[in-house]
Amino acid sequence: xxxxxxxxxxxxxxxxxxxxxxxxxxxxxxxxxxxxxxxxxxxxxxxxxxxxxxxxxxxxxxxxxxxxxxxxxxxxxxxxxxxxxxxxxxxxxxxxxxxxxxxxxxxxxxxxxxxxxxxxxxxxxxxxxxxxxxxxxxxxxxxxxxxxxxxxxxxxxxxxxxxxxxxxxxxxxxxxxxxxxxxxxxxxxxxxxxxxxxxxxxxxxxxxxxxxxxxxxxxxxxxxxxxxxxxxxxxxxxxxxxxxxxxxxxxxxxxxxxxxxxxxxxxxxxxxxxxxxxxxxxxxxxxxxxxxxxxxxxxxxxxxxxxxxxxxxxxxxxxxxxxxxxxxxxxxxxxxxxxxxxxxxxxxxx
Numbered sequence: 001x002x003x004x005x006x007x008x009x010x011x012x013x014x015x016x017x018x019x020x021x022x023x024x025x026x027x028x029x030x031x032x033x034x035x036x037x038x039x040x041x042x043x044x045x046x047x048x049x050x051x052x053x054x055x056x057x058x059x060x061x062x063x064x065x066x067x068x069x070x071x072x073x074x075x076x077x078x079x080x081x082x083x084x085x086x087x088x089x090x091x092x093x094x095x096x097x098x099x100x101x102x103x104x105x106x107x108x109x110x111x112x113x114x115x116x117x118x119x120x121x122x123x124x125x126x127x128x129x130x131x132x133x134x135x136x137x138x139x140x141x142x143x144x145x146x147x148x149x150x151x152x153x154x155x156x157x158x159x160x161x162x163x164x165x166x167x168x169x170x171x172x173x174x175x176x177x178x179x180x181x182x183x184x185x186x187x188x189x190x191x192x193x194x195x196x197x198x199x200x201x202x203x204x205x206x207x208x209x210x211x212x213x214x215x216x217x218x219x220x221x222x223x224x225x226x227x228x229x230x231x232x233x234x235x236x237x238x239x240x241x242x243x244x245x246x247x248x249x250x251x252x253x254x255x256x257x258x259x260x261x262x263x264x265x266x267x268x269x270x271x272x273x274x275x276x277x278x279x280x281x282x283x284x285x286x287x288x289x290x291x292x293x294x295x296x297x298x299x300x301x302x303x304x305x306x307x308x309x310x311x312x313x314x315x316x317x318x319x320x321x322x323x324x325x326x327x328x329x330x331x332x333x334x335x336x337x338x339x340x341x342x343x344x345x346x347x348x349x350x
Contacts (some may be wrong), residue, residue: 002031004025012265034257035260060092060096061306062092062117068178070178071178093125122153122156130156141201163189163202165186165190172215175210201229201231203234205233206234233262234250252280252284256287273288273293298326
C-alpha cells in the first residue's frame, strides 16, 4: 500500500476529515489495497451505529418531464426521443399504498423539474400521503425550487429532501449544465433546505466528463463541511441522446472507494448503494454495502413507466429494482450478511 495513502486513511478514520490536498492525494491513489483498507474501516465505523441493517426506501418516479437541459441526463428537455409521462396524484398515492402493504415506511418522490407540479399540487400530494400513512417519512427529490416553495412543502409534511450538488467546483458545474443553470443557486438551495429543517441529501457523480481528482477532493471537502444527513453518489453512465453519449462511464472501483471515504467522514450518514452501481455491475449493490453503504431504493413506480425514467442507458428497471422483488432483495443482501429494514431508518432523522 502507498505509505502516504495508508496514513491518510488512518487519519480520516480517526479525525473524520482531511485537508483538500490530502483528499486529492487519496483519490489519486485508490488502488485495490487502499480501497480494501478503506472498506474495512468504513464497515467498522458503520456497524456501531447501524449494525448490519440496510434501510429500504420506496422510490416513486412520478414524472419524466424536465425543464432543464443538463448535458448528461437522458430526460433533458431537448431530448425529443424521451418517452414522457406524469403520474396522477391518485397513481402516486396508489404506489405508496402498495409500498406500505409491502412494509415500506419511507417514500421517495422523484421527478424531473416539471412545472406541472406546482407548489399547490405537490403539497396536496404530500399531505394526502402523510394523512394516509402518518407513520411514514416522505422524501422529495424534485430539484431546484424557491425558498418559499421548500417552506410550503416542509409545512405540508415533507421530511427529507435529496438534491445532488453534482460537483463542488463551479467551473466543472458549468461544463455539465446549460448556461441558464447556476452552481451558486444549487448551493443556495441546499442551504435553504438545511435552514428549513429538512434532513438534507447531497451527492455527486463519479467519473463525470471533465472530472479530475481535484474536483472529487472538493466534493469530499464539501461533504465534510456541509455534513448532509444523506449522500447519494453513483458512477456517471452515459445516455445515447446526450452530448456525453460517447464519454466513458465512471468506474465501480472508484465509486466504492469514495463510498468508503464518505462513511469515514460521517459515520452516521445514510449512504445509498445506487441503481447506477447495479447498472454497471450485477453485484454493485452488495459491493456498495461492503464499502459502507446502508440504503437501497427499490422502485415502486408502475411497471409500464419504469423504463421511461431513463436518466442513463441500460438503467436497471426490473428484477430486484422492482418493489415486488423485495423478497429477492432481502435474500441477496442476507447472503452478504445484511438485514433489510423497511422502517423510517435512522431514528435520529425525523
